Amino acid sequence: MKRVLIPLLLLCSNAIFAQSVMTPELLWSLKRVGIQDVSRDGKTIYYSTKQYDWKTEKSTSQQYVLDIATGKKEDLVLPEKKSVIQRDKNGWYAIEGKVLYISKDKGKTWKGIYDGVEGLENIVISPDGKSIAYSKDVLVKKMLGTDIYSDLPGTTMQAYTDLNYRHWDTWEDGKFSHVFITALSDGSTKDIMEGTPYDCPQKPFGGEEDIVWTPDSKGLLYVTKKKFGKEYAVSTNTDIYHYDIATGNTINLTAGMMGFDTNPVFSPDGQRLAWTSMRRDGYEADKNDLYVMDWDGNGYKRNMTGAWDETVSGFSWDNSGRYIYFNAPTKGTVQLFEIAIPQNLMNKMLPAVRQVTNGVFDIGTPAGQAAGGELIVDRKDMNHAPEVYAVNPKDGSMRALTHENDATYGSIGLSKTELRMITTGSGEQMGVWVIYPPNFNPMKKYPTLLYCQGGPQSALSQFYSYRWNFQLMAANGYIVVAPNRHGMPGWGTQWNESISKDWGGKPMQDYLAAIDEISKEPYVDKDRLGCVGASYGGYSVFMLAGMHNNRFKSFIAHDGLFDLKSWYGTTEELWFANFDMGGAYWETPKPESYKKFDPSKFVDKWNTPIMIIQGGLDFRVGIEQGLEAFQAAQLRGIKSKLLYFPNENHWILHAHNGIAWHREFFKWLDETL
Numbered sequence: 001m002k003r004v005l006i007p008l009l010l011l012c013s014n015a016i017f018a019q020s021v022m023t024p025e026l027l028w029s030l031k032r033v034g035i036q037d038v039s040r041d042g043k044t045i046y047y048s049t050k051q052y053d054w055k056t057e058k059s060t061s062q063q064y065v066l067d068i069a070t071g072k073k074e075d076l077v078l079p080e081k082k083s084v085i086q087r088d089k090n091g092w093y094a095i096e097g098k099v100l101y102i103s104k105d106k107g108k109t110w111k112g113i114y115d116g117v118e119g120l121e122n123i124v125i126s127p128d129g130k131s132i133a134y135s136k137d138v139l140v141k142k143m144l145g146t147d148i149y150s151d152l153p154g155t156t157m158q159a160y161t162d163l164n165y166r167h168w169d170t171w172e173d174g175k176f177s178h179v180f181i182t183a184l185s186d187g188s189t190k191d192i193m194e195g196t197p198y199d200c201p202q203k204p205f206g207g208e209e210d211i212v213w214t215p216d217s218k219g220l221l222y223v224t225k226k227k228f229g230k231e232y233a234v235s236t237n238t239d240i241y242h243y244d245i246a247t248g249n250t251i252n253l254t255a256g257m258m259g260f261d262t263n264p265v266f267s268p269d270g271q272r273l274a275w276t277s278m279r280r281d282g283y284e285a286d287k288n289d290l291y292v293m294d295w296d297g298n299g300y301k302r303n304m305t306g307a308w309d310e311t312v313s314g315f316s317w318d319n320s321g322r323y324i325y326f327n328a329p330t331k332g333t334v335q336l337f338e339i340a341i342p343q344n345l346m347n348k349m350l351p352a353v354r355q356v357t358n359g360v361f362d363i364g365t366p367a368g369q370a371a372g373g374e375l376i377v378d379r380k381d382m383n384h385a386p387e388v389y390a391v392n393p394k395d396g397s398m399r400a401l402t403h404e405n406d407a408t409y410g411s412i413g414l415s416k417t418e419l420r421m422i423t424t425g426s427g428e429q430m431g432v433w434v435i436y437p438p439n440f441n442p443m444k445k446y447p448t449l450l451y452c453q454g455g456p457q458s459a460l461s462q463f464y465s466y467r468w469n470f471q472l473m474a475a476n477g478y479i480v481v482a483p484n485r486h487g488m489p490g491w492g493t494q495w496n497e498s499i500s501k502d503w504g505g506k507p508m509q510d511y512l513a514a515i516d517e518i519s520k521e522p523y524v525d526k527d528r529l530g531c532v533g534a535s536y537g538g539y540s541v542f543m544l545a546g547m548h549n550n551r552f553k554s555f556i557a558h559d560g561l562f563d564l565k566s567w568y569g570t571t572e573e574l575w576f577a578n579f580d581m582g583g584a585y586w587e588t589p590k591p592e593s594y595k596k597f598d599p600s601k602f603v604d605k606w607n608t609p610i611m612i613i614q615g616g617l618d619f620r621v622g623i624e625q626g627l628e629a630f631q632a633a634q635l636r637g638i639k640s641k642l643l644y645f646p647n648e649n650h651w652i653l654h655a656h657n658g659i660a661w662h663r664e665f666f667k668w669l670d671e672t673l
Contacts, residue, residue: 021412022471027662029051032049037368040089045068068372078107082101088125090129098116113184122135122208126213131184143173176197179243198224198226209262214270218246220242220245226239233574235281239252240254240264241253260278265317273292276289282578284573284576289312292304301345310492311496323341324339332462334461336363337353338356339352360462361380375393376390380462380463381462382463388402417435418433423513424510424513425506425512426509432481432484435482437479441523445523450511450514452511452532456503458489467652476666478530483510503543504598508540531552531555534557539561542562545610554610554673556668557611559625560625562632564599567622612633614626615652641664645657
């Protein structure tokens, strides 16, 4: 009897333990919460959840309406196949097939108002309800063989005479996303970008936020970069254009502003326009400032955050139009901030930026304001996926409105996260996140991972990733050390900008200082240190592999830059390479980056097992980078492994690939640590 009972007890205890911590399968099964709208009366919010069945790779979505005051939620039941695209003073708009519908009674009954929306993207209805704007691909330049030679339908040829022949994960096909306006009364349509090789929305990540109606419905704002080919590849100069429907004239509202100008939003009274702007052309990680323009004829615009030493992420007007609330990185988190908009923009003195929230979490861009004044945001941290919260703008207090994943998190052990300040090799103070395994025991010794953030100028905050998930790493028994090294926003603009042209300098010393300091703790097993990262983090892994002096026992690099010369010759957004490397590798004198900070030049010092992961559709960090690194490791006789995902770009987006990624990640660490 005992021989049967003991194994059964062991099996039961293992099953219980497996359910007590985060797993890859559980991570992929979490509900992903998204705020859709705050109602016009500010009493309810509309939000959705999306949940994957990782076994089938299919997802299910559900929409809800939630009473802000009581927190009571109800399923939002819409007619089958109808998809709500807009809610405004005129009613609710939805699409089914090729028909645009309107509902005046919050989705109970629907009336078809236009038959012809099939295949249209980013549809936005005018404030007066009489017209729609949308985007649609238009063939402008013939680049595919089937377009050049109509009698050769079987050819797969692609022909290019200029750069930007591919972008992110897509080859250029000669079609450009143009903005159209259609009158609902008679279907008359105008391509307001006719004949131009420019895109709106901006690729690859732009959406309907790039297409904005003026409050009087007499014009349209759209965001685009009016450059093509090589000029496009080396410039970040997007602008905001105003198209006047009556005259057909277009005016550049941000002429002379040379960086990214994005996200135009009118104030609730329509008297002012706000947007975010970067100052320098070619610098995609420049400080992002908040601009406000009078919309009463004088066109006066003012930088509201120019004197503030951080960078704006996203923003929202309050209901009165007197304040703008925005989120921004600060000290290893993302918090909510407020700025009062002066009645006269020409006032010499501007109000100071005020931080509203403070805590160990990340706050998303405000989605709107409730009737009682609370701001509706999403909030997340390293232990919790996003949920919807209401924030009191006066004192920063907040309350949870949704609880979609509470039951899951209540059934598993959570990790302790701690921000520690350490001294870098250059004598500066650096914030380092340390994440501990659930049920952490300081009397034990734990294998420890140094996490290298990508970007390189993206915040290392309380984010919740479905791939680089610190909660999952800690659940597998690892301490995670995540430094806010040079180049991170949230620690002042000087710290943020210091990484450009110094990729392999101070940031590498920051990483080593962080792992050396945390390794002094008695619970860190110094004989079991690993180093992992993606993108610039993958580059960091490759660099550290050649300079770590036997600190690490294992490396994992995902889509990392290995050979800077070949990377410059294959990456598509050349503004990034030009700014951060200092120019092309053939220039005289050759930029120092290619001589001092190229990981491929230090392969002779590699001596540690390394796993290399590469996406086949990654055009930012091309496939040659991962293949070159793996081949070098193999020829050096180093234990190494290549994971190749032919249908993934710079990220892992498919459920089965994501779970395979996690399983291989931890299997490799088990083998090598």
